[in-house]
Amino acid sequence: MIFAHIKKHLDQVNDNETVYIARSNNRTVFAISQEKMDWYERTLRAKEGALEYAAARDQLIKRHVLPDDEIVESNDHYWDQFK
Secondary structure, eight states, X not given: OHHHHHHHHHTTSOXXXXXXXEOTTSOXXXXXXXXXXXXXXXXXXXXXXXXXXXXXXXXXXXXXXXXXXXXXXXXXXXXHTTO
């Protein structure tokens, strides 16, 4: 009966939302879309700096899970490093 009640509420959650469920023993459970979970797992499995890591990280940024990268200011010092 309790599971049906929880399932009813979880079915109303959008795919881009994360649901946190506080438990009485100071532990928390959260529910996310399967797609977000897949991208989390890909990011964790990939080696940082690899193309797979960058692609998975970009997907998490696209889904507003991670903040976007900072914009690099364009100046002569920045461009001189490529000469």
